Each structure stands twice: as structure tokens, then as C-alpha cells.
Amino acid sequence: MIRVDALNRKLLRDLWRIKGQAIAISMVMACGIALMISSFGTVTTLEESMNAFYDRTRFADVFATLKRAPDSLKKDIERIPGVSIIETRIVAAVNLDLPNMTEPATGQLLSLPERGAPLLNDVIILSGRYPSSQRPNEVAVTDAFANAHDLTVGDSFKAIINGNKRSLEIVGLGMTPEYIYALGPGSLMPDDKRFGVMWMGRKALAAAFDLDGAFNSLTISLQLGASEYEVIRRLDVLLEPYGGVGSYARKDQLSNFFLVNEITQLRTSGAVFPPVFLLVSAFLMNVVVSRIIATEREQIGLLKAFGYNDLEVGWVYLKLVLILVFIGLGMGIALGIWMGGGMITMYTTYYKFPLLNLGIDTGVFTSAAIISLIAGMLGGLGAVRQAARLSPAVAMAPPVPTSYKAGALSRFFAPLTISQPTRMIFRHVTRFPVRAGLTIIGVAFSVALMVMSLFFLDSIERVIAVYFFQAERQTLTLSFVEPRPALVEQEIQHLPGVIKTQPVRSVSVRLRNGHLSDRKAIQGIVSGADLARLLDTDQKVIEPPLGGLALSKHIANDLNLKVGDLVTVEVLQERRPVEQLPVVRLVEEYLGFQAYMHIDSLNRLMKEGPTVTGIHVMVDSRYADDLYATLKDTPGVAGIAQQTATLAGFRETMDNTMNVMIGFYVALASLIAFGVAYNAARIALSERSRALASLRVLGFTREEVTYILLGELGILTLASLPVGCLLGYSMALAMSPMLTTDLYNFPFVIEPSTYGWSIIVVCVSATICGLITRQRVFGLELVSALKTRE
Amino acid sequence: MPDVVQDGTRLVETFRAERITKVYETGGLRVEALRGVDLTLYEGELVVLLGPSGSGKSTLLNILGGLDLPTSGRLFFKNLELTACSPHNLTMYRRDHVGFVFQFYNLIPSLTARENISLVTEIAEDPMSAEEALEMVGLEHRLDHFPSQLSGGEQQRVAIARAIAKRPNVLLCDEPTGALDSNTGVVVLQALERANRELGTTTALITHNAGIKDMSERVIRFADGQIISVDENPEKKAPEELTW
Structure with a gap:
């Protein structure tokens, strides 16, 4: 029993010695687990609440x-x-x-x-x-x-x-x-x-x-x-x-559609993000445990010389892995439950139905435990096996100096004078290409995570810019209970505060191409429209087509149509004419997908004279209140859609939801960058403290020695930036169609500033970790480093 | 500078240590590593420091090399008072004047022999070339080998080449042959002796091996943190004549 106690004590002391790195690993793992638990917990809660409410109300x-x-x-x-x-x-x-x-x-x-x-x-x-x-x-x-x-x-x-x-x-x-x-x-x-x-x-x-x-x-x-x-x-x-x-x-019922869609998206993100964190933590685990085992070669040899078998020695280090996994799991579960509660609260603001308390399946906990164990084993087991298999004689002998080769890079740069410290940096990076590669990928993931979360904002800003400031520029749109003669526009023009008007005719139709069909509205637009305008795929203003349809790209895709194809238009109101019309243009729309034609053509299609169903109005804000007062008492007006209020609501929702989510992802990205960089720096320091101390003895200043250590970190961070941007680009590109629904189109837009911010956040994270490591280099014990054998 | 005349030769002081003490306090334990050491080393001489483990010779060597500061007492390198130097000035002192050779060579594994030497020559004022330095230790044919491709003796000779390449005023060697067999050890000592002779570098050499004392001009014996004897060695032997 005493034997076990001694080994356990050693284990706890090892753990204490690497506490910084241990926390980094466990935190990254915890983030993955927390994301998984909160997403799936929220999905389950939303689904169960929805089904319970639907059942109770006989939806x-x-x-x-x-x-x-x-x-x-x-x-x-x-x-x-x-x-x-x-x-x-x-x-x-x-x-x-x-x-x-x-x-x-x-x-x-x-x-x-x-x-x-x-x-x-x-x-x-x-x-x-x-x-x-x-x-x-x-x-x-x-x-x-x-x-x-x-x-x-x-x-x-x-x-x-x-x-x-x-x-x-x-x-x-x-x-x-x-x-x-x-x-x-x-x-x-x-x-x-x-x-x-x-x-x-x-x-x-x-x-x-x-x-x-x-x-x-x-x-x-x-x-x-x-x-x-x-x-x-x-x-x-x-x-x-x-x-x-x-x-x-029911699946096309608007409210249900949004709710189900939200659940689906949540389930997707719950499945997409956690593996990233778990892989990164597995990598960190591998690096750290491998390093501990490398520094404890002699101890391992000694234990074996004393008569411990492979299994007992392996178990010591496996326990270290398990402790890290359980700390990560524990923190992850706590964080996940807290985050899930927050998400449910957020949903109650937008989804009005009795939401149950966050209920997490025991199954989710079990899978979280299994997945984190797998991640831990993935990272730790290889290193632990190394320890278990080490032969005692080999372990006790001093390791030979790590062998290096002059790489292609050295030969390439041979004509140039490169300082030896710089050479050391490059040699070390190329000597351990797998580890350098994984570090680069690890930091790149955090850049990518940033790019991907900021891409949401870029995308939404593009939607706002195009929809509210280029396409739909009216202050408000009046819609009438019944189609009205076009002359009604003149009455509206005389209302207080009205600067400009534009008539619109909207007709419900079913568009059919072979077996594919979709219920949509055709909007009739006048020539030279200045308020609600039609934009082509390059966001250039175009005139409504006279002889055919301008079709939203999204609808064209759904119905497998291209420019020049004929589409069957079945009008669903009034005289219900059915006609075949050519698709003459495709338009890019981000919000609500529709078909368009010239208002005169549409009226002809309906076999009616000049008729409107609504009027777009630009209002002088000084007289807006007067106009509203008049409109409140105007019969026949079925609805007033206010663009400014819509935009304000849109922004408010984004502030409440998106910004919280993005803030969260920025924190996670920084954490990953920090975790990976900190571990890389600490490992490098541990492996090279003797070489660095030698350099100090040879007369190198603390700054010069720090340069060698952090130069490597700098190179790896720099290398990870383009990789991360590319990865973020690809992830956003893949994500964009996944987010597009029948109502919203998340255009694939990444502003340069998104890359900029992502790089800044990651660089700041790496710099902080560099500064911490610098303190360690400054504290290097010169004399003792020289006395010890590697 | 107070010069001493001995046997008709004017001796120039390199180091003068006055009542140096060094006390380490670790975890409530007080260890007196040096208890009042007075010592003068002269330009161009080769001295051997002998003594059992813990007798204070390594502590003194580290203090002479500017790796550590004494607890009390004063130490001069020529006119420079090392005991009054800032950490930065000590770094500059090491950079410009001191060459170190260690028991475990302390080469940088990622740099070739030539590059390990360039590491030092790049920051020195008037260095010899890496090729010259390696030629002095007889390794001109191993220029582009990495430490892992060299034997222990060869690694130690590269370390000596690295130490002497800056043409240091002092060469401090802590058990340079401690990890080597006797044949290899002789080759390493030859390299040290040659550097001392040709460059006129003041050389202090710590060893457990009493046989090595015969190649020195003076033998300084340590015990219990103090110098117990300083013996002149009028009949200096060449390394290859040593027996151990």
C-alpha cells in the first residue's frame, strides 16, 4: 500500500509542477465538452418543450x-x-x-x-x-x-x-x-x-x-x-x-419552420465545434505527457530496475492523463450547464412558449465522458506506451544528443549570413516537423474560429447594406386589404410627410418546373423604381423585365431553373390564370425570396387594368407622426411595414444574440491560441533550458536568449495565420449554405477586417503567453543547468 | 595595477579575490560554500584547482566567470570590480573576456561544429574564424558535423574551440575530462594546453584527477570552502606525459 502511495504522491507533484499546462489542457477540453453539453441540452429542451406544447395545444x-x-x-x-x-x-x-x-x-x-x-x-x-x-x-x-x-x-x-x-x-x-x-x-x-x-x-x-x-x-x-x-x-x-x-x-408553417430550423442549426453547431476543441486538447495532452516522460526517463528506468512491471509504470502516467480528462470533463459539465441555462433564457426572448428547464439527458453526459476519454486516450496513450515500453537499461543511460540535419532550408540560405540563434530557431522547427505542424494547426484553428464567428457579422452587415440601403429604401410600405386601382397612389402622395411613392402589385403564385414547385409571390415593379429596387447578382440596379420573370437565385436553384427556361406560373388568386413565362434574369436576394416582373406585365397576366396591392412610401421624418396618425384611421390599409423599425429590430436582435455568441467564440479562440502557444513555449523551454543557459554563460544577454525561444513561437504563430485564415475561409464557405433557409440567405462575405481582428486576437494571445515565458527565461538558473546532464 | 615580480618575470594580475565568501540558503539550510578566499591569478598561467566535492572550487570558478556573485568580499578582473557589476555588465564581461568548458560539453545540438563556434564569434570583438579555432583543437575535418555525429572527446574539443575562438582573457574549465576515458582526455588536455600556450589565456581547470596537476604552473587545493594550499609546479609536464 505504501508503494502505491509513494507513486501517487509523485503523480500529484508532477501534476502540480505542470499546473499551468494542465489547466490549459483541461480548459480547452472543458470548452469542447461545455459546447457539446449546452448545445445538445438546449436542443433536447427545445424539442421536448416544443413537442409538449404542440401536444397540449393540438397544433x-x-x-x-x-x-x-x-x-x-x-x-x-x-x-x-x-x-x-x-x-x-x-x-x-x-x-x-x-x-x-x-x-x-x-x-x-x-x-x-x-x-x-x-x-x-x-x-x-x-x-x-x-x-x-x-x-x-x-x-x-x-x-x-x-x-x-x-x-x-x-x-x-x-x-x-x-x-x-x-x-x-x-x-x-x-x-x-x-x-x-x-x-x-x-x-x-x-x-x-x-x-x-x-x-x-x-x-x-x-x-x-x-x-x-x-x-x-x-x-x-x-x-x-x-x-x-x-x-x-x-x-x-x-x-x-x-x-x-x-x-x-406544419413544416412550412412560419413559426414552426423557424423553431425547427433553429433546433437543426443548434444541433449542427453542437456537432461541428466540440471536436475541434477535443482534438486540440488531445494534441496538447500528447505533447505534455510525452515531455514529462522524456524528462523522467531515468526515474522510469529506476522504477523498472526496482521491479515495477510495464503495466504499473504505464498506469502511473495513464492516471495523469485521466486526472486531466476528469478535470476537463468536470469543468466542461459545469460550464455546459451554465451556458445551456443562458441559452434557454435567450430563447425565451424570441420564442414564446413555455420552455422547460434545461434538461440534459444522462446520455449526453455519458457521451461527453466517453468522448473526452477518447480524446485523452488519443493524446496520452501513445506517450504512456512509450513510458511503459522503455527498457530500464536504456532509460538509465543518458540520451544521445538529439540529432539534427542541415535541411534544404540551410543549403538554400547558405549564401546568406544567418545568425546562429536564427539558425537554431529554424533547425528546431524543422527537426520536429510533426509537432511544429500540429502547433501551427492548433493556433490556426483559433484563427479559423475567429474568422468563422466574425463572418456571421460580415454576412449580416452585407445583408443590411444591400437589403435596407440598396434594395428596399422606402421608409414604410402600405399594403391594402384588397387590390386597388393604381390611382390610389395619388391619394397617398397627398398625405402629410410623403416625399416619394412607388406602387407595387403582389400576386400569390405557384411556380412549377416539372415535378418541382414552390409557392411564392410575384412582385410587380414599375420602370425606374427608386424606392424598392431590383438588384442583379452583382448588386447593380436593374429594370423589371417586361416579358418574363426575374427570379431570385435561391428559387431558381430550388426549382432547377436557369435563365432562358420556361416556368409555369399558376396564379392562386382572382381569376387564377396559368401561364408559361421565361426566366429572363436572376437576382440576388438575402431576405425573402421572390419573383419579379414589370407591374404592367403582371397586371396583364392577371387580366386586370392598372392595379396595386401596396405603396412604398418615403417619409419626411419631421411629419412622420402626422402621417402615422392619418394612417391609423385610414380604412383599407391592411398593414404598414416600417423599414426603419425592421432594421432597428434586426440590429437589436443581432446585438442580443450574435454578439453574445461571437464574444463567446472570441474567448474560446483566444483560449485555444493561448493553450497551444503556452504549451509550445513551455515544452520548448523545458527541452532547451540547458542550451539556453549555456548561451547565457557564453555571454548572450537575456533578450538574445529569449529571442531564440520565442522566435520559434513567433514563427509558428506567423505560419499559422495564413493557414488559419484559409481554414476559416473554407469553414465559412461550408457554413454559408448550411445557414441559408427559405427566408434568409447568409451571403459568403469575409471583410478584410475580419481577418485583421482574428489575427490581432490570436497574436495578442500568443504575445501574452510569450511574455509569461520570457519571465521564465529570465529566471533561468545558469549554474545548475550546466551541471546537469541532459 | 600591483604587479608582482617572480623569478625575474613580471607577472600581470588577471584576477584578484579578496576575502570572498559565498553562502547558499535553501529551504532554511545554510551552506557556506566559500569562507573567505583570497587568491590572485596571473596572466597566461595555467592553474589546477583540486579538492573533494563540495569544497568550493566550482563555486569559485562560477564567481570568477561572472555566473554568480559572492556573498561578501571583492573580486577584480584586471581593473574591473566584478563584485560591483550589474547582471548586464556581467553578461558583457562573459561575452568579451571569458571562455567556459564544461564536463558535459553543452554544445547546441541543432548547430554544427562550425556553427556552434560562430555562435560565439558572431558576438565577439576580435574573434578567430571558426575554422582556425577548430584547427587548434585538431578538428578541422569535422567542421560540418552535428554534435550527435561526434564522439564525446570530439564534442569536448569543439567546446574548447568554441571557448577559445573569441580569444578570451580567461578560460575556465570545470572537469573537462570528467566524462571521458584517459586517451580521449589527453587529447582534450592537449587542446587546452595549446590554447593556453599560443593565446596566453589565463586558464583555471577544476579536476578530481590529481594526475592532471602536473601540467599546471600552480596547484590550488580546496577543502571545506577554503584554500588549504597553493603549490608551485616548477616541472610542468606535457599532457601526453601525464599518468592517471
Whole structure:
């Protein structure tokens, strides 16, 4: 027993001696584990919360919007095989006049059944009650909307419902599975101030919109095993005469789409990043344990001479590896749980549904433990085997001096005078090419991590620059409940504060190419448009095509179309014409992908005279309040999308989420750079302290000796910078399409400043580690270094 | 500078040590390595320092070489008071005036023989060329070999070449033959003797090997941190005549 104790004591002292490096290794490992645990923990929590909420609220499988259909149609729909529950309802967009806001907000008004709770998409009432179906002035609103406006049960606000201004009293606050991610029309981010979801009794709502005995929205749940595709196909046929604009499945439901997409992205990043950290920590582990074993050759020989067997000797060093792994694992789990909690809190700001507490599967912990053990073994086992296999006689004999060769580099530089210290630096780097290579890759990873996280910002800045400042330059866009004659533009022009207007005609269509099809909108644009403009793939302003479609590149890819191809356009509204049109141009879009044509051509396609569905407006900010006041009372305006508010919301969201994430990745990148550089410097110092002390004795100053040691670190860091930039470039290039969804396009843009910052952060990290090592060089004990054998 | 006349020759002082003490205190333990050493070394002489382990000879050599400072007492190198030097000035002193030879050679493994010497000549004021230095130790044919390609004796001769290449005023050797067999040791001593003779370098040589004393001009014996005797050696022998 005493024997074991002595060896364990030695182990603990070894560990204490390398504490700096041990912490670096464990921290890098901890980061990998923490990322893994927090990502997967958050994924699990989001998924379980989502499924629980969907189950509890009976979230529908299929959704449809139409113009107006009689209630009797429900019987026909019931006959579609696979349909389980049908809920018909009335959905209407309204303008809101809120007491604490000058600019108008929009609301989505949904009907509640006359009796009982909705069969599908139930509203969970958090306080108050369902509005009475008999009282036309009672509504329930989402608690997010109420909170954003400091409203509560009993408060009132005004809304323009079908042209009539009405005062609505809040009788309940609720939550709905349909608007977990509540995107208003035309907005890019949830904005609870400018977009509210509210419920009213069916009878009251029907009366307001002349939909007695009729409905304009439909949700369906399917029987187990039913064909979603088949139900949608048949439903579309049934709804067509009633102005159906195409039904869609749950996966295309906007809020669900975002939520699921977020979970998928989180799962991807949870799988992509941790291996980087674990590989780096494995490498560090290998270097450090190998070095310990090299310095303890004689001790190992001695132990074996005393009669310890290979296994016992190996076990001593294996325990060192295991301790480092367990420290890393422990720190990683703690950090991961803390980070996961933070992520859940962040999600509650954007996703409005009851989120469960962070729940991490024991499976995740087990895999974290297994993966960190594998990483540790990957790094440590080779070195430990070396120790175990060392023959005692060899171990006790002094090692021969490391053999060096004059490399190709020396011959190449032979004509030049290179100082011997510089020569030492290069020889040492080329003597251990694998280690130098791995150090370079390790530091390069941190550069790449920086480049990749800053790439998000570059990409978003490009989106903002193009979308808000080149393409959509209007202050706001008015959309009308019904298509209006083009003359309405003149009325708008006379409103206070209006500087410039531009009409727009938007038509819902299904674009079809063979078996591929996609529901999109065609935007009709006037020639010489100056507010909402069309940009080609080089961001040059182009005129809307007269005889065909200008198609977003993203849609063209989805539908496998190129310029010159014919695409079938099935209009989903009014007279529902179907026509074949050529794709004449491709346009680059970053937000919301659409098709475009000249407004006159579009009106011709619709077999209508000059008609508009909306007006883009540029507003003189001095008169904005007057304009808003007028618009709040203007009937027929279905929605007002404010670009500035959208941009502000966009930026705010980025500040809250992206910057936190990026700050986190910068910290991680610095940590990796520091861990790798610190280890490289410490190992170099340990291996070469005798040579460096000799140089000091020979009359070299401390600075000159430091140069030799840190010169190597400098070269490796410098070499890692281009490698890291290239790696970051490739990773961002690979990441860009993975982030692109049906709504956002993450353009692949890396600004020079991104490389600059990445290099700065990594260089600062390496410099700090250089300064620490410099202190060690200054403290070199000259006399003792000379006396000892290598 | 106080010169001494001995046997009709004017002797010029290289080192003068006055009541030097050195006390190490490690972990509450007080070790008196030197207890009041007075010693003068003269230009061009070769002295051997003898004594058991821990008698203080290495400590003195390190202090003479500017690697360490005494706890008390004064030490002069010519007119320079080493005991009053800053660490930087000591570095400059080593760089310009001192050559070291160690038991374990302390060559830089990543540099060839020639480059190991250039390491020193690059920072020296009036050095000989690396080729000349290696020629003096009989290794002109091993210019481009790395330490790992040289035998122990050869490595030590490269170390001597490195030490003398700057034409130092003093050459300090701590057990230069300690790790070598006797045949190889003789070759190394020959190299040292030649450097001492041809360059006029004041040479101090520590050894455990009493046989080596016969090649010196004076033998200084240490015990217990003090000099117990200084003996003249009127019949200097060549290294190849030594027996051990």
C-alpha cells in the first residue's frame, strides 16, 4: 500500500509542477465538452418543450388560407381520406392604435369557436378568460404583446377592424403554438411592439368582416399514417373555387419552420465545434505527457530496475492523463450547464412558449465522458506506451544528443549570413516537423474560429447594406386589404410627410418546373423604381423585365431553373390564370425570396387594368407622426411595414444574440491560441533550458536568449495565420449554405477586417503567453543547468 | 595595477579575490560554500584547482566567470570590480573576456561544429574564424558535423574551440575530462594546453584527477570552502606525459 502511495504522491507533484499546462489542457477540453453539453441540452429542451406544447395545444398538421368559403364546405373536406379534425375560422389583419405608440402597429385577429376551446391550435390562457363569442369588443391577446405594451387584463386599446375604429378590451392573456416565433407581415424579426396576435369570438369577427356562415382559414389534423401530400393536393382542389391560395403542411408553417430550423442549426453547431476543441486538447495532452516522460526517463528506468512491471509504470502516467480528462470533463459539465441555462433564457426572448428547464439527458453526459476519454486516450496513450515500453537499461543511460540535419532550408540560405540563434530557431522547427505542424494547426484553428464567428457579422452587415440601403429604401410600405386601382397612389402622395411613392402589385403564385414547385409571390415593379429596387447578382440596379420573370437565385436553384427556361406560373388568386413565362434574369436576394416582373406585365397576366396591392412610401421624418396618425384611421390599409423599425429590430436582435455568441467564440479562440502557444513555449523551454543557459554563460544577454525561444513561437504563430485564415475561409464557405433557409440567405462575405481582428486576437494571445515565458527565461538558473546532464 | 615580480618575470594580475565568501540558503539550510578566499591569478598561467566535492572550487570558478556573485568580499578582473557589476555588465564581461568548458560539453545540438563556434564569434570583438579555432583543437575535418555525429572527446574539443575562438582573457574549465576515458582526455588536455600556450589565456581547470596537476604552473587545493594550499609546479609536464 505504501508503494502505491509513494507513486501517487509523485503523480500529484508532477501534476502540480505542470499546473499551468494542465489547466490549459483541461480548459480547452472543458470548452469542447461545455459546447457539446449546452448545445445538445438546449436542443433536447427545445424539442421536448416544443413537442409538449404542440401536444397540449393540438397544433394542426395542415393549414390553408382562402378568400371565403361557406361552412358547408367543411363536410366535403371531412371526406378527404386521412383528415382527422377540421377547424374552420376567420383570420384577419387589423391595424392597431396603441396608446403609447405614435406609429401604427398591426395585429392578426383570429376567431375562437362559439363554444369551448379551439379543437386545434388551442390558446393557453395564462390569465383572464376566453373572449365571449357574443361580445364584439372583447379580445384575448398574447402575453408577449401585452407585456410589450404594458397592457393587462381589463385594459383597452383601439383597432381598425375592416375600416371601423373599435375599442377592444383585453379579457385574457394567452399563448399559441402558431406564433411561438411571431413574425409580423414584412418583418424579419419578431417584434412584439409592432405585431400582436389576438383572438375574438367567431360571431363577432364574422360580423365585422361579413363572413357570417363562412370561413377564410382552415386548420386540419391528420390521422396517423395519412399522406400529408395527398391531403394537401385534394384540399387545394376543393378550396380553389373559394379563393384558396394553396395549403401547406406544419413544416412550412412560419413559426414552426423557424423553431425547427433553429433546433437543426443548434444541433449542427453542437456537432461541428466540440471536436475541434477535443482534438486540440488531445494534441496538447500528447505533447505534455510525452515531455514529462522524456524528462523522467531515468526515474522510469529506476522504477523498472526496482521491479515495477510495464503495466504499473504505464498506469502511473495513464492516471495523469485521466486526472486531466476528469478535470476537463468536470469543468466542461459545469460550464455546459451554465451556458445551456443562458441559452434557454435567450430563447425565451424570441420564442414564446413555455420552455422547460434545461434538461440534459444522462446520455449526453455519458457521451461527453466517453468522448473526452477518447480524446485523452488519443493524446496520452501513445506517450504512456512509450513510458511503459522503455527498457530500464536504456532509460538509465543518458540520451544521445538529439540529432539534427542541415535541411534544404540551410543549403538554400547558405549564401546568406544567418545568425546562429536564427539558425537554431529554424533547425528546431524543422527537426520536429510533426509537432511544429500540429502547433501551427492548433493556433490556426483559433484563427479559423475567429474568422468563422466574425463572418456571421460580415454576412449580416452585407445583408443590411444591400437589403435596407440598396434594395428596399422606402421608409414604410402600405399594403391594402384588397387590390386597388393604381390611382390610389395619388391619394397617398397627398398625405402629410410623403416625399416619394412607388406602387407595387403582389400576386400569390405557384411556380412549377416539372415535378418541382414552390409557392411564392410575384412582385410587380414599375420602370425606374427608386424606392424598392431590383438588384442583379452583382448588386447593380436593374429594370423589371417586361416579358418574363426575374427570379431570385435561391428559387431558381430550388426549382432547377436557369435563365432562358420556361416556368409555369399558376396564379392562386382572382381569376387564377396559368401561364408559361421565361426566366429572363436572376437576382440576388438575402431576405425573402421572390419573383419579379414589370407591374404592367403582371397586371396583364392577371387580366386586370392598372392595379396595386401596396405603396412604398418615403417619409419626411419631421411629419412622420402626422402621417402615422392619418394612417391609423385610414380604412383599407391592411398593414404598414416600417423599414426603419425592421432594421432597428434586426440590429437589436443581432446585438442580443450574435454578439453574445461571437464574444463567446472570441474567448474560446483566444483560449485555444493561448493553450497551444503556452504549451509550445513551455515544452520548448523545458527541452532547451540547458542550451539556453549555456548561451547565457557564453555571454548572450537575456533578450538574445529569449529571442531564440520565442522566435520559434513567433514563427509558428506567423505560419499559422495564413493557414488559419484559409481554414476559416473554407469553414465559412461550408457554413454559408448550411445557414441559408427559405427566408434568409447568409451571403459568403469575409471583410478584410475580419481577418485583421482574428489575427490581432490570436497574436495578442500568443504575445501574452510569450511574455509569461520570457519571465521564465529570465529566471533561468545558469549554474545548475550546466551541471546537469541532459 | 600591483604587479608582482617572480623569478625575474613580471607577472600581470588577471584576477584578484579578496576575502570572498559565498553562502547558499535553501529551504532554511545554510551552506557556506566559500569562507573567505583570497587568491590572485596571473596572466597566461595555467592553474589546477583540486579538492573533494563540495569544497568550493566550482563555486569559485562560477564567481570568477561572472555566473554568480559572492556573498561578501571583492573580486577584480584586471581593473574591473566584478563584485560591483550589474547582471548586464556581467553578461558583457562573459561575452568579451571569458571562455567556459564544461564536463558535459553543452554544445547546441541543432548547430554544427562550425556553427556552434560562430555562435560565439558572431558576438565577439576580435574573434578567430571558426575554422582556425577548430584547427587548434585538431578538428578541422569535422567542421560540418552535428554534435550527435561526434564522439564525446570530439564534442569536448569543439567546446574548447568554441571557448577559445573569441580569444578570451580567461578560460575556465570545470572537469573537462570528467566524462571521458584517459586517451580521449589527453587529447582534450592537449587542446587546452595549446590554447593556453599560443593565446596566453589565463586558464583555471577544476579536476578530481590529481594526475592532471602536473601540467599546471600552480596547484590550488580546496577543502571545506577554503584554500588549504597553493603549490608551485616548477616541472610542468606535457599532457601526453601525464599518468592517471
